[in-house]
Each structure stands twice: as structure tokens, then as C-alpha cells.
Amino acid sequence: MNQHVMAAIRSQPWAIMPGYLEAIEAIALRVLDDPAVLALKDDGHQERQLSAVAMMGERAPGTRKAMLREGIGMLPLMGPVFPRSNIMTEYSGAASLDIAAADLRALQASPDVRQILMVIDSPGGAVAQVNDFARLVAASPKPISVHVTGLCCSAAYWIGSSAPGGISLDPTGVVGSIGVLISTSYQVEADANGRRDLEIASTNAPNKRPDLSTPEGQAVVRQMLDGIEDIFIQTVARGRGVTEATVRNEFGKGGTLTGKAAKAAGMVDRIEADGLDGAIRRLAKAGPATPRRTAAANTLTLAQIRAG
Structure with missing residues (x-):
């Protein structure tokens, strides 16, 4: 049985921070005293995520995990990302893209929701269906933006970078880890x-x-893996309104950036001094605005024209 579990994990590519993949393997095998699992248990992510959920208001009608506050529909993407529900999403705090997609559509259809805020604290996850979900985010008929309360890495950044409304970041938030790996x-x-x-x-x-x-x-x-990474990089470049060369050379090269360094590199749009609560209050007060992606794309086009 253990061989089958490991074979299933190792048969697919992952866009995730390496230490988290080691922990997923250990949890799947129920080796809960593995150093990788213990390291995650003590990193404060559970308390951070519970605090974020407490700020999001009440459960949005017709959704499994989305929340509603002041006309802002909040879509949490927390923990490792999987394409569909499984034992990890039900009992280990991981995120399911099939549930997130259903909740996103419900928020888009709700007359009570003016804007959508994805609240991300995820190290990434399995590659399957990530690009499809990123396309759903990019094509949202309602304004959608991202706030990062902890991690927005690998598959999570693949998704988050597609938000037309841009990305705000807690001062200690972490983004990046662009790349694909396989454990074998x-x-x-x-x-x-x-x-x-x-x-x-x-x-x-x-x-x-x-x-x-x-x-x-x-x-x-x-x-x-390089073929999948190419799609990853293309999606990030399109979402952030930059060239693929910029993503390859300035977006961490597989590493992560935080705070002001992430903003300076163009990976996020603002550092939110008041964290998630500040992001919600800002969106609740804001009127219609030009999507960040449109502004970034116009800037890129102008730069290309000037370059000849």
C-alpha cells in the first residue's frame, strides 16, 4: 500500500516549495514525526490562516469555503493545492481547486458581491488543473484581486499572478518559487x-x-518539467504584464522574495501595512478602476514601442 501511495505522489509534477512536498509524502504515509512534518507544524501557518479566516466575515451563500464582508467576496486558497478533494484537503488543511472553482463561480453570480478577493497562504501544489484555474481567475467577469497573508508560492503564484486586480502583500508575505519539480x-x-x-x-x-x-x-x-515551466512562466508574464525574460531573470529564479523586494521586482503591486484587514477596507471603499493588468500591459507596450 505504501508503495502505491508514493507512486501516486511521484507520478506527477509539482509546483510547490520542496520542503512541503517532503511533508506531503510523509503525511500520506502517516509518518507524522518526520522532520519535514514537524517543521511545518511549528511554522505558525495554522494560527496565521485561522486569523485570516476570522477577518473574512460570514460564509457566502451557496459556497463551501468562500466568505463575504462589506460586499467583498473572499475566496481563500490556503495550504497545499490539489486538483480535487482528497484526504489531504479534508483533514490536513489543503486546498481543492474543484471546490475553489465552484466557489468562485458562486461569488461571480452573487448580487451581494461587488468585488472578489482571493486570500492566499499556500506553498503551491500539484500542477494538474492549475493553469485551468488560473484562466478562470484571469477571465473573471467581476473585479478580482489577491491578498497574500503568508505564502503565495509556486502553483499559488501561478494562479495569483493571473488576477486582473493585482496582488497586495502582508509586509512579511512571501512570493515566488517559480518552477516545477518531481520527486522520484x-x-x-x-x-x-x-x-x-x-x-x-x-x-x-x-x-x-x-x-x-x-x-x-x-x-x-x-x-x-521544462515544458510545464514554460507554460507557468508564460502565464505569470501575461498576468503581471511583463516579458517572459523578466519573469525568468527577476522573479526569483525559483527562489522567493518578500516585502519591498517582491514589490521592487514587480511580483506584487503593493505592501499592505494593515494586512488583510487593510486590503478588505481598501477594496470596500474603492470604486471601479482600471485593472492593474491593463495598466501594466499598456506600460509594457509603450516600452516596446520606444525600444524600436
């Missing part, structure tokens, strides 16, 4: 029963099971 292993010795797993692929499918002990086999996997 290969057998170097026979197992306890004296057996060694062997898989043979058909003649015309040598890359179905690449030999990960060789540079050539690793290159096959890396090529697949």
Missing part, C-alpha cells in the same frame, strides 16, 4: 526479499521509463 527514486540494491524491480518498455517507447540513474534519463524528465 530508483532502485540501487535488491530489496529485503532479494528481488529487484525491473521494467521493460516497448521498442519505440524508450522514454516511457527513463533510467533515472543516468544523466540521459534525468534529461528526459527535466525536458518534461
Whole structure:
């Protein structure tokens, strides 16, 4: 059973901070005293997320997790991201994109919601359906923006960067970790029963099971990850109104940025001194405005014209 669980986790690419993937593997195997799990337990994310939820008002009608306050529909995206509900989303505080998508549509349809605020505190997650959800965010018929209370990294930044209304950040918020990884292993010795797993692929499918002990086999996997990363970077560039080269060279190169450094790099639009409460109050007072993406795109177009 444990082999099947690990195979399921390691059969897919992830856009997540590396330490969190180690914790997901340990939690899935119920090794709750693993150092990766203990490190997350003590990082304060649970208290931070509970505090954020307490500021969001009351449950929005017709939703599972969305909230409503002062005409602002709030869509929380907290914890590791998965494409659909599973044991991690039900019992370990992870986020489900199928639930988030349903809640987003409900907020868009509600006459009580003037604007939508995604409240993000997530290290990222599985790649599956992330780009589809990012497109839903980008195409929202109602104004939608993002506030980061803790982490907005990897898959979460992939999604958050698509918000037309831009991104605000707690002074200690963290963004970035742009990139894709996969966790895997290969057998170097026979197992306890004296057996060694062997898989043979058909003649015309040598890359179905690449030999990960060789540079050539690793290159096959890396090529697949690079293809997903290209889509990730294209989405971020389009959402933030910058070039792909800017994302590759100035958005952390797989690392993270915080506070003023994140704003200086163009990864977020403002540092919210009063945190989530300040972001909600600002949106509640604000009237219609030109979407940040439109303004950024106009600036980029002007720069390209001037460059020749």
C-alpha cells in the first residue's frame, strides 16, 4: 500500500516549495514525526490562516469555503493545492481547486458581491488543473484581486499572478518559487526479499521509463518539467504584464522574495501595512478602476514601442 501511495505522489509534477512536498509524502504515509512534518507544524501557518479566516466575515451563500464582508467576496486558497478533494484537503488543511472553482463561480453570480478577493497562504501544489484555474481567475467577469497573508508560492503564484486586480502583500508575505519539480527514486540494491524491480518498455517507447540513474534519463524528465515551466512562466508574464525574460531573470529564479523586494521586482503591486484587514477596507471603499493588468500591459507596450 505504501508503495502505491508514493507512486501516486511521484507520478506527477509539482509546483510547490520542496520542503512541503517532503511533508506531503510523509503525511500520506502517516509518518507524522518526520522532520519535514514537524517543521511545518511549528511554522505558525495554522494560527496565521485561522486569523485570516476570522477577518473574512460570514460564509457566502451557496459556497463551501468562500466568505463575504462589506460586499467583498473572499475566496481563500490556503495550504497545499490539489486538483480535487482528497484526504489531504479534508483533514490536513489543503486546498481543492474543484471546490475553489465552484466557489468562485458562486461569488461571480452573487448580487451581494461587488468585488472578489482571493486570500492566499499556500506553498503551491500539484500542477494538474492549475493553469485551468488560473484562466478562470484571469477571465473573471467581476473585479478580482489577491491578498497574500503568508505564502503565495509556486502553483499559488501561478494562479495569483493571473488576477486582473493585482496582488497586495502582508509586509512579511512571501512570493515566488517559480518552477516545477518531481520527486522520484530508483532502485540501487535488491530489496529485503532479494528481488529487484525491473521494467521493460516497448521498442519505440524508450522514454516511457527513463533510467533515472543516468544523466540521459534525468534529461528526459527535466525536458518534461521544462515544458510545464514554460507554460507557468508564460502565464505569470501575461498576468503581471511583463516579458517572459523578466519573469525568468527577476522573479526569483525559483527562489522567493518578500516585502519591498517582491514589490521592487514587480511580483506584487503593493505592501499592505494593515494586512488583510487593510486590503478588505481598501477594496470596500474603492470604486471601479482600471485593472492593474491593463495598466501594466499598456506600460509594457509603450516600452516596446520606444525600444524600436
